[in-house]
Amino acid sequence: MTNMRPPSKNVLLKVVILGDGGVGKSCLMNRFVSNFFDANSFHTIGVEFLNKDIQVENERYTLQIWDTAGQERFKALRTPFYRGSDICLLAYAVDDKASFRALIQWREEFLKYYDVKADRFPFIVVGTKNDIPAAQRQVMAEEVSEWCQEHHVAAFIETSAKTSDNVYEAFALAVKQWQRLEKSTERDLRAQGQDIIDLTQGVNLSANTSRFCCIGGNNSGPAYQDDDDYPN
Numbered sequence: 001m002t003n004m005r006p007p008s009k010n011v012l013l014k015v016v017i018l019g020d021g022g023v024g025k026s027c028l029m030n031r032f033v034s035n036f037f038d039a040n041s042f043h044t045i046g047v048e049f050l051n052k053d054i055q056v057e058n059e060r061y062t063l064q065i066w067d068t069a070g071q072e073r074f075k076a077l078r079t080p081f082y083r084g085s086d087i088c089l090l091a092y093a094v095d096d097k098a099s100f101r102a103l104i105q106w107r108e109e110f111l112k113y114y115d116v117k118a119d120r121f122p123f124i125v126v127g128t129k130n131d132i133p134a135a136q137r138q139v140m141a142e143e144v145s146e147w148c149q150e151h152h153v154a155a156f157i158e159t160s161a162k163t164s165d166n167v168y169e170a171f172a173l174a175v176k177q178w179q180r181l182e183k184s185t186e187r188d189l190r191a192q193g194q195d196i197i198d199l200t201q202g203v204n205l206s207a208n209t210s211r212f213c214c215i216g217g218n219n220s221g222p223a224y225q226d227d228d229d230y231p232n
């Protein structure tokens with residue numbers, strides 16, 4: 001039996017953002033969800049999440065975006081939240097080479113605690129702070145593309161939460177990666193003659209853009225804003 005979703009219902013996707021402390025994960029999420037940038041953003045403690053609706057290729061999604069604490073001392077607080085993720089954004093800052101080198105550990109940590117296969121999961125690499133002056137840049141797009149090829153990550157984008165450059169596009173790209181893998185998984189299952197049941201049915205999506213803080217964290221910025229405020 002194939003259980004089709006009614007066209008009016010959003011698909012709920014859990015998106016987790018990982019990366020070294022200070023690369024700009026909270027700012028990326030806040031720019032996307034609330035169109036807000038905090039030049040004095042504090043370190044996140046544990047995790048917090050926000051919801052945001054987005055339409056990608058005629059399909060409506062509610063992204064439940066989990067911003068995690070990048071600092072090593074918060075590892076035990078963030079790792080329990082990896083399970084159930086649909087998409088993982090691996091973030092580094094273009095002015096911080098060490099944060100780029102750390103992507104491999106972030107991916108390993110995610111795979112270890114979620115226990116999914118790397119080649120069946122939509123990772124996307126997100127370079128942050130691309131507004132910084134060229135002289136401060138430590139990571140070139142070419143080396144990131146090579147890294148992505150080597151590690152079978154299909155998508156990479158550079159962004160700036162400060163200027164909004166490519167922020168919306170990064171999340172749309174992530175959803176497209178999810179769609180691509182979802183379609184190929186469906187094809188594989190159909191080829192094997194297996195039934196497909198849509199588990200996204202019946203999810204309560206009443207809180208469109210509400211902020212929830214799970215364990216402490218970075219609570220600056222507008223708590224509740226309508227997603228209509230954001231330029232799509």
Ligand SMILES: Nc1nc2c(ncn2[C@@H]2O[C@H](COP(=O)(O)OP(=O)(O)OP(=O)(O)O)[C@@H](O)[C@H]2O)c(=O)[nH]1
Pocket residue numbers: 019020021022023024025026027028038039040041042043044045068069070071128129130131132159160161162163
């Ligand atoms: N120039 C520039 N600075 C940014 C950008 N995004 C974030 N920052 C700055 O980088 C610093 C850290 O940003 P956060 O978003 O708190 O970093 P984080 O990755 O969430 O850090 P943790 O919570 O410790 O994991 C803040 O001072 C931000 O203002 C950006 O796009 N451009």
